[in-house]
Amino acid sequence: MLTAREYEDILFFVSSIQSENVLDFRHMVLRLLNVVFGYPHLTFFLSNEKGMLVDPVVLNMSDESLSDYNKYYFQTDIFHPINGYQKLLIQKDVITITDLMSYEDFEQTEFYNAFLKKYNLYYMIVMPLKVGSQIIGGIGISRPLQHGDFIEKDKLILDRLNKYISHFLWNYLNKLKLENEKQAIINSIQHLPVGLIILDSKFSLLHANKMAEDYCMDIVNKNSSNSLAHVINLLSLEYFGKSLKTTFYIKSYLFQLFPILVPSDQTSINSIYCVYISDQQNIDDNNIDDNESLYMLTEREKEITDLLAKGFSNKDIAKTLYLSTHTVRTHLKNIFQKVEATSRVSPEFRRN
Numbered sequence: 001m002l003t004a005r006e007y008e009d010i011l012f013f014v015s016s017i018q019s020e021n022v023l024d025f026r027h028m029v030l031r032l033l034n035v036v037f038g039y040p041h042l043t044f045f046l047s048n049e050k051g052m053l054v055d056p057v058v059l060n061m062s063d064e065s066l067s068d069y070n071k072y073y074f075q076t077d078i079f080h081p082i083n084g085y086q087k088l089l090i091q092k093d094v095i096t097i098t099d100l101m102s103y104e105d106f107e108q109t110e111f112y113n114a115f116l117k118k119y120n121l122y123y124m125i126v127m128p129l130k131v132g133s134q135i136i137g138g139i140g141i142s143r144p145l146q147h148g149d150f151i152e153k154d155k156l157i158l159d160r161l162n163k164y165i166s167h168f169l170w171n172y173l174n175k176l177k178l179e180n181e182k183q184a185i186i187n188s189i190q191h192l193p194v195g196l197i198i199l200d201s202k203f204s205l206l207h208a209n210k211m212a213e214d215y216c217m218d219i220v221n222k223n224s225s226n227s228l229a230h231v232i233n234l235l236s237l238e239y240f241g242k243s244l245k246t247t248f249y250i251k252s253y254l255f256q257l258f259p260i261l262v263p264s265d266q267t268s269i270n271s272i273y274c275v276y277i278s279d280q281q282n283i284d285d286n287n288i289d290d291n292e293s294l295y296m297l298t299e300r301e302k303e304i305t306d307l308l309a310k311g312f313s314n315k316d317i318a319k320t321l322y323l324s325t326h327t328v329r330t331h332l333k334n335i336f337q338k339v340e341a342t343s344r345v346s347p348e349f350r351r352n
Helices: 004-017 025-037 063-071 086-091 110-119 152-190 210-220 227-241 280-294 299-309 314-321 325-338 347-351
Strands: 041-047 053-059 123-131 134-143 195-199 205-208 247-250 253-263 269-279
Touching: 004 025, 004 152, 025 041, 025 053, 025 134, 025 152, 053 063, 053 134, 063 110, 086 123, 086 134, 123 152, 134 152, 195 210, 195 227, 205 210, 205 227, 210 227, 210 269, 227 247, 227 253, 299 314, 299 325, 314 325
Parallel strands: none
Antiparallel strands: 041 053, 041 134, 123 134, 195 205, 195 269, 247 253, 253 269
16 A cells, blocks of 8 residues: 555656656656655666667666676566566566566576676566557666565555556657657758758748758849748749749749648648749750760750750751751751651650
8 A cells, every 4th residue: 555655756756757848758767766766776678679678778777787788688687578578578567576486596597696696786676668568668676685675565656657657658759759750851851852942831931951042042142141031922922922823933943832731730720831943944954965965966966956955946056056057957857866856846856
C-alpha cells in the first residue's frame, strides 16, 4: 500500500515528464527517478526494430561500465531479450531477478561475476516499456548488496510509473522521428534542381530553398534583401488577380503554383502553396546543347540551330553567318535528316 506522500511523488514525476519541450526525455526520467525516489544506478535503453534493447544512457554509472556493457556484457545480461525472456518482458511491467531465477543461480552467472560484481552492484529491477505488445525501451535500476533488495513498495511505485513513462516515451520518439523527417526534407529541398517556395494560406513565406532565393534576387535586384517578399507579392497578384492562374512567367522564369489542402485542426482544412521556379533560358540552352550532341551536328549546323531556335529565317541566318541562302538550305536539309524531320515546322523538329 502506498502512502499519500508516495502518490504525491508519483504525480510530481508524471507532471514533470509530460512537458512538450523536453530536449532529452531519457536523461530527464533517470534524474527524476534518482531525485524523487532515490534510485541510485540507472540505465535507460531504447528498442530497435528487432525488439532488442540498444543505445543505453546511464545515471551514476561509470563510462567504463557502459563501454564494457556495450562491447560484450549486453549478451550476458539476464534481462536482455536476446537471452530468451521476451515473453515475460511483454507480460510484466516490473521484473526482478527472482522472476527469472534464484539468487543462488544468479550468483553463478557471467553477468554477475564478470560485470556487476566488478562495479559493486548486485540487486536489479527492470521496467520493460511497451505500447501494446511492442517493446519500445527499458529501464534498469541497480543497487549494491549493502543497500538491500528492492521491496514490494518499489515494485508498486515502478508499476504505477511504467505506463506513464511508456506513453510519453512513445510520444517523444514520434516527435523526434517527425523532426528528423522534417530536417531530411528540408535538406533535400535545398538540393532540388528547381527553386521551391512554400507559402501558407495567407501567402506568407514558410520555406524557400537556396535556388529560389537566388532566382528571386535575379528577378528583383541582386543587392535586394527583400527579393523573396517582392516576388511573393507578384505571385499573389498573378494568382488571385487572374482567376487563380497557376502558371506564369516573371522575366525568363517559369512559376508553377500548386495548392495543397492540409488539416489545420480536427474540424477544418487550410491550403498551403508549393511554388516551383525554373529558369527557362537555361533549360532551352541546355536542351539545344543536348540535342546538338545527340544528333552529332557540325559546328556550322550548331550555329544554324541556335539561330533557328531564336526564330531566324533562312535569309536572316545567311546574313548573320555570311552564307548564301543556298548553303543555308543545304545545311538545313542535313540537319532535318539527322533529326528525322522534314522541315523546321514539322512535329519532329519542334520536339527536338
